[in-house]
Amino acid sequence: MLTRIREVRKAKGLTLHDVAVRCAPPTTAQTIGRLETGTRTVSVGWLNRIAAALEVEAADLVTLPDRADLPVAAILGADGPAAPRKPMTLLAPTPGGAMVGIIVDVAQGDYRAGDALWADKLAPEDFGRALNRDVLAPRPVGRFAFGRLVATDDGRVQILPATPGARQVVIDAPWIAMVRQLVRSL
Template sequence: MQTRIREVRKAKRLTLAEVAQRCDPPTTAQTIGRLEVGLRTVSVDWLNRIAGALGVDASDLVRVDERPDVPVAALLTASGAEAPNRPMVLTPPRPASDMLGLRVDVSQGDYRAGDDLWLQRLPPERFSEAEHRDALAAQGVGGFAFGRVLSATPSAVTILPLTPGGKPVTLADPGWIAVAVRVVRTL
């Protein structure tokens, strides 16, 4: 099995030692290095441990022929567009099972008409993670509130709409909250 462990680790700017320490339980940098280059067999257990350490899904660490990677032609730096020092690829995003979508019909805040937002649902015990982020919250049957979350607990969420002059809205016992994690914009 061909893995992308090294590519993902380098894209996240982590050393072998940092990944090794983040594994549960921790391991050695040498072991991570051997797994990266194929000197040691990568089991499903190792894939899951390393994925957890890198904060990605285990499937993101495996090369899949039907999921094309996009080669990186250049990096946009403070000096302008420059060639990368080593080959790099972009992996097309894959939705997780807890993802929802929001299509922007009218520009608001940082979002333009035509943008698609990928939202990750949070369980009530994690609602506080939505604070100071843009999120969509369920409000009754078929109703929603979207904007910057000012405060969030399992029993109440306060959202500031992105429209100019919008007043904060407090939702009691929201059914769910989903935070914006990705914007897909066609240029």
């Protein structure tokens, strides 16, 4: 079976050790390396463990005949564009379990009109994961607050809006959505 474990790991900016520690139960970087290179057979169990550690679907770690992969033509580095040393592909964004989408209609902060934001929906006990990240939080009567999460305390969040000069918003939120991925058409 051809796997894409190394490609996915590198696309997420993780080391072999990072993935090994994230596995449940943890394993060694050497084992992950052997699974990546094919010197050790990848079972369905290993595929599921590594997928969970990388926060992707197990199907993202194997080459499937019915899925079109996007080949990497160049890598933009400090010395300019260069061809990859070996064939690489990009992962297409796929929605996870509790995700929501946000469409930017008018430019705000770092976001341009037409941007699509993919966000992970978090429960109050996980709000700390989103500190200093952009979030969407529900407000009463179908309204929302959007901006940088600057503080959280027992379900109460403090959000600094992306609009210059806007005042900080403090609200009780049953959930927040932390921006994970930006999709921008040029």
